[in-house]
Amino acid sequence: MPAKGEKYFFISSLAKGLKVLEAISEHKALTVSEVARQLAVNRATSHRLLATLRELGYVVKNENERYCLTLKILELGMRISIHSEVTRIARLYMQELSLAFNETVNLGYFDGWDIFHLDKIDSKEILRMDSSLGSRAPAYCTALGKSVLAFLPSDELNDYLNRTKFSPHTKNTITSKKRLREELEEIRQNGFSRDNEELAYGLRCVAAPVFDHRDRPTYAISLSGPSMRMTDERVRSMQSKIQKVCKRLSEKMRSKPAAEH
Numbered sequence: 001m002p003a004k005g006e007k008y009f010f011i012s013s014l015a016k017g018l019k020v021l022e023a024i025s026e027h028k029a030l031t032v033s034e035v036a037r038q039l040a041v042n043r044a045t046s047h048r049l050l051a052t053l054r055e056l057g058y059v060v061k062n063e064n065e066r067y068c069l070t071l072k073i074l075e076l077g078m079r080i081s082i083h084s085e086v087t088r089i090a091r092l093y094m095q096e097l098s099l100a101f102n103e104t105v106n107l108g109y110f111d112g113w114d115i116f117h118l119d120k121i122d123s124k125e126i127l128r129m130d131s132s133l134g135s136r137a138p139a140y141c142t143a144l145g146k147s148v149l150a151f152l153p154s155d156e157l158n159d160y161l162n163r164t165k166f167s168p169h170t171k172n173t174i175t176s177k178k179r180l181r182e183e184l185e186e187i188r189q190n191g192f193s194r195d196n197e198e199l200a201y202g203l204r205c206v207a208a209p210v211f212d213h214r215d216r217p218t219y220a221i222s223l224s225g226p227s228m229r230m231t232d233e234r235v236r237s238m239q240s241k242i243q244k245v246c247k248r249l250s251e252k253m254r255s256k257p258a259a260e261h
Contacts, residue, residue: 013049016039016041016045016049017049017053019038019039020035020039020046020049020050020053020059021053021059021069021073023035023038023039024059024067024068024069025069025073028068029062029064029066029067029068030066030067031065031066031067032046032047032050032065032067033046034066035049035050053067054067057070057072058070058072058073083109083118086107086118086212086219087107087118089249089252089253090107090210090219090249091119093221093245093246093248093249094107094119094120094121094221095121096245097221097223097241097242097245098121098123100241101223101238101241102123102124102125103123103125103223103224103225103229103230104120104122104123104223104224104225105120105121105221105222105223106119106120106131106144106205106207106221106222106223106224107119107120107219107220107221108142108144108145108148108207108219108220108221108222109218110139110145110148110149110217110218110219110220112160113139113164114136114137114138114139114145115136115137115138115139115142115144115145115148115220116135116136117131117133117135117136117137118133118219119133123225125229127226127228127229131224137199138164138167138169138199139160140164140174140180141169141173141174141195141198141199142195142198142199142205142222143193143194143195143205143206143207143220143222143224144193144205144207144220144221144222145220146183146184146187146193146195146207147187147192147193147207147208147209147217147220147222148209148217148218148219148220149184150184150185150187150188150193150209150217151209151211151217152217157184161177161181166180169198169200170197170198170199170200172196172197172198173198173199174198190239191243191247192206192207192208192239192242192243193206193208194206194207194235195207195222195224197227202226202227202228203224203225203226203227204224204225204226204227204230204235205222205223205224205225205230206222206223206230206238206239206242207220207221207222207223207242208221208242208243208245208246208247209246209250210246210250210253211250211253211254212253212254213254215254221242221245221246221249222242223238223242
């Protein structure tokens, strides 16, 4: 049961772990006893919190038995900065697609497992089907995800396929590794992907990959809308345009210095 006054979802151990990071950040380095005093916990609890953070790579113990933050904290911050920059750069290209087709335009990031929705421009149509910003979706049943998977190095794709549990979200979801490999090869040949109501009934999408400064398919852009508007003919009319826009965006991304990514 949560303590009195705490929200039902509040995880006190997680909060304590974050407070440890904040305390070390403020003081640069702390011993187990000092962390215990800072958080008003006993020494055993302090030791367990620090041991967990050390195991996860967020802190290290120096020669004076004091704990310091690692660069992993900086890495998390840099990722936020990177995505903010990518979102800024991609916005003009997304607006071009929005003006051309008046359907929802999505910018997705592949985190090695799922597609994370970084940005979107909503359709002005009354009837639309949108993903919320910050939401995640499985890569194997989304146009965004499949466009990235198709261009991964073979060893990374094999790793993804081996550790992914395929679940049927609709009757159209591809749950066979063999069938998915075949489709990914088609996507690789064509340069774009489609989601034919594979994640949700009534939703169709077309997408293309966006390559970063390392020439990796880290991002993707899609056009999505209700299947009643996203007919085969309309999707075909979008394929060439989205492919060309994403190619231009990739060229822009590749031209940016690594420090800006």
